[in-house]
Amino acid sequence: MKILKPRNKTPQIQLNNIVDFHSHILFDIDDGPTTIEKSLKILDSEKQQNVSDILLTSHFYADTDDVNKFINIRQDRYEKLCAANQTGINLHLAAEVYLCRDLTLLSSVKDLCISGTDRILLEIPHEKEINSHILNLINQVASNYNVIPVIAHIDRYFDYIKYYRDVIDELIDLGCELQLNASALLERKTLKEARRLLENGCISYIGSDTHNTHKRKCNIAEGYSVIIDEFGKDVAEYLNMNAMKVLNK
Numbered sequence: 001m002k003i004l005k006p007r008n009k010t011p012q013i014q015l016n017n018i019v020d021f022h023s024h025i026l027f028d029i030d031d032g033p034t035t036i037e038k039s040l041k042i043l044d045s046e047k048q049q050n051v052s053d054i055l056l057t058s059h060f061y062a063d064t065d066d067v068n069k070f071i072n073i074r075q076d077r078y079e080k081l082c083a084a085n086q087t088g089i090n091l092h093l094a095a096e097v098y099l100c101r102d103l104t105l106l107s108s109v110k111d112l113c114i115s116g117t118d119r120i121l122l123e124i125p126h127e128k129e130i131n132s133h134i135l136n137l138i139n140q141v142a143s144n145y146n147v148i149p150v151i152a153h154i155d156r157y158f159d160y161i162k163y164y165r166d167v168i169d170e171l172i173d174l175g176c177e178l179q180l181n182a183s184a185l186l187e188r189k190t191l192k193e194a195r196r197l198l199e200n201g202c203i204s205y206i207g208s209d210t211h212n213t214h215k216r217k218c219n220i221a222e223g224y225s226v227i228i229d230e231f232g233k234d235v236a237e238y239l240n241m242n243a244m245k246v247l248n249k
C-alpha cells in the first residue's frame, strides 16, 4: 500500500472541535484496544488532533452476537472509559453494525443506532459486491426499523465502485448516507475516487476508524488537512458540522 508523503513534517491542525465519526476505542470488546490503557492512548492522540467528540463504533455482528450481551459489555467498557478519560473529549455510544440477513430479524436496532438517533452505521461485507442482494438488505434494515443507514468506510469498496459508479446513486436513492475514512485521503490508490465523491457532494461524514496508535492510528486531522487543501476550509467545516448536527450540537 503506497502512502502519500505527508505535506508537512508536523501536519498543522486546521480545524477545531472535530467529530470522529468512526472509531474502535472501547477496550476488550472487538478488534480495537485490549486494555483501558491502550484506549486512553488513542484518546490522547485524538485530543492532539483537536477532536472534541468521538463516536464509539464497536463492531456488532448479528449472526454471532447477542444484542443484549453486546449492549451490556459496551455499557460496562463505556462507563469505565468515561471515568478514566481526562481529555475532555465527549464520547458517544454507537456501533458498526455488520450487514447480514440476521440483522433484519432482530426485534429492534434502537440500541445499536448512533447515540440515541435514528442513524445506524452499517458495514457492508468487504468481500461482496454491492449488488442487488446487498441493496435489498440495506433497504430492509432501513424500512423494518425506520432508520437511516450510514454506510461505513465507503472507500473500502472503491475497487467495485470504480467499475459500477451507479451504485453510489443507488445507495443514496435508498436514503443512505456515506462515511469516508480519513485514510482514503492519504493513500494514493484511494485519493482520486475519494476526491470524486467529495466533489459530487456524496460524502456526509469523515471518520478515522482508528483501532490503535500504530497501524490503524487516528489520522483525522491529516485527512481534514487534505480536504482543506483540495476543497477549502468551508467544505471541511461543512462536513464536520454535518457530524455535529447528528449529535445535536
Ligand SMILES: [Fe+2]
Pocket (backbone or CB within 6 Å): 022, 023, 024, 096, 152, 209
Ligand atoms: Fe470500523
